[in-house]
Amino acid sequence: MALAKTCCGAIKRFRLELPNFMNPPPITVLQGARTYKQHSYRYNKELYRRRLKVGPIEVTPRSKQLNWNEDVELEAFTHRISEKLSRVGVRQAFTDMSYSRSTAQLVKEVIGDSVQGQELDALDTSAGNEQMAESGDNLARKFIKDFIKVQFPHLPEEGVGSILEFLMSTGKLAHVGKHLGITDLILYDVPLVSLINEEQGEERACAFVRDFIITQLIGEDIDAIFPITSAMTRLVGLLEKKGQGEPISRLLEHCGQATAVSCYFVGIYSDNELIGKAPGETLEIAEEMAAHDALMSLYGIQENRLPFDFNTTYKQYGILNSGTQPTLLSSEQH
Amino acid sequence: MTNRGIPSAFLRTTLHNGIGRYVCQLQRLTIKFCKEQKQSRGVRDFIENGLVDFAKNNPSVAVYAQVKRHRSPALVAEYLNGKTHIIPVAEKEAAELLEWLDFLRTRSGEDLIRMRKSQHTFSPSIQGAWTPVTNKQVFPPDFTFPNNELFQAHKFTESATDILQRLARKSTSKTD
């Protein structure tokens, strides 16, 4: 799965902006910072209705506009992500097989022997960027998996997989790509991670993945990404495996138990110690949520956990060592 | 027009900028100017003298200079979050232009509207939100309501009885 594939897949996006001849595109003008005009509300509303009636317009890529220089843009991009990459490599990374064969031929005929034409010749279109896409994907997935394992050492494989799929989902990757300016550059698709890996080394590639893909995890509810089903059964199993006492649920408090808007607070105890506590509308719900709470604490994904560590480099984590569970190594070890 | 009728937003960054690494949010800068009119004099001056340095110092920004005959000059800044900011620069000198460029360069690209709060956090509560059980007195399981012994009024002043008893205790302890 290469980066931002869906971005290009959907060419004909529905844009709610009014066409250029009716109104300028959505902008902020510094002078008169308050652009909201109440007197034109009705007029704008009618325009909006007519616009919807006309239907979606075909979105032209940014590169079709007048002020576009591909070299400049690619160079700016490499500086933006603070990586030193060759222009040819980046162009190859951003070019998909589907574009290469047909369009490149056309472009070559037009440009001829110019510098750009020679550069296009140099593109190894037969190799394509599919291989790059795959290798980049593998590397990214491996790094993310190890990173999650270091942050949440007690999270089961299922949870790690859920978070991984969430981060590497097309939607998330498209979001990242869009906000790095990749949508303007791609001629379909981005196996960028692989390119960075080749040209600058594993460490930089992993840092790239960490800085742009894993940061998408900040502020996200792990509960939503990895929903824990049949909490009580899991808890029983987990405690048995750990050799701790079986979970016992006790009613801690209640609010209006004889009313329709009752609230119960249930606690789960193991070896006479409180491991989880939660409220619920009924006793059953409260018990299940308490087990859920206990599991979250045991997996290390509780709401008040420490924030992610984005400063330590991957080497200090011992990530990508084959087979071993990644842990934080001391400075002597790496 | 009150704040309620005008658009407002919460603080936000693009792609958690700064947590991993800092990414300059200015993607593309287009300087539109005219070659002849006096309004673009400052812009032309800047293009001749200062533009190349600016472009060199900010390699992550794609800088374009676009000629627009007989039109007012403007700076068009495109940001990574897809938003565009146009600054008309007619009659402005090169020095002022540089200041505007600095302003555009260091912006996040979000709209210039009222920020509802000056802070934003993904974890507003560390200890958990308040419930009626937080800091509640814990009663034994067989406790029944009402229980008058536990919920008597606080005694903030000594009654005459208390004073007498205290004095008696003091005198007996003295004699002992």
Add this chain to the structure above:
Amino acid sequence: MHDRRRVLQWATFARSWWIFDANHQCPFQSANRLCLFLEGKHKPIYHPLSDCGDHVIVINTKHIAMPDRFWRAWRHFHHTQYAGGFQVQRAWQVHREDPTKILKKQIYSTLTGNLLRKGLMARLHLFPEEDVPEGMLRNVSNQIRQVMPVPKTLEDYPIEERESFPRVFEWPEEYVVKDGKEFERQKEYLDEDLSLSKLQ
């Protein structure tokens, strides 16, 4: 599979039931205290529009205490809706008819006079004695502390404590202590006298 956020929000806005013993309490001070719980001002999540108030059960409203002058002079007004039907009643009269009315009226008066007041009054449950419906008592999860200390009468102290209470001074031997049985003793003396006179 239930939503963790949903149950947490449910808990934050859960309505508790409180019980308050009005035995020997001042209705005015009690009303001030109870209104806080009815409005929800005892909660850190309070907002006037949040409807975050709790239920309050008040028992022993029959045994509220006021200074004598209040019982005599405090007036309650009502109109029978007939011509010339403006009625004035003193507190003792109101209390005789309905032992919960004084406290109820006082709480109503103490609450803010807005549209929420009727709703809050519906969450107030007053009982003249300790007799509360069983279902209602099951809801109770907390108790509101009394506002005034309940004074102890002499009979409430056990005899040992009465005997061992520190004395400031001792009565002289011949002093006759008034113990409320003077009349009986007078009768005894009279009987004695009569019997003596009979002897003579």
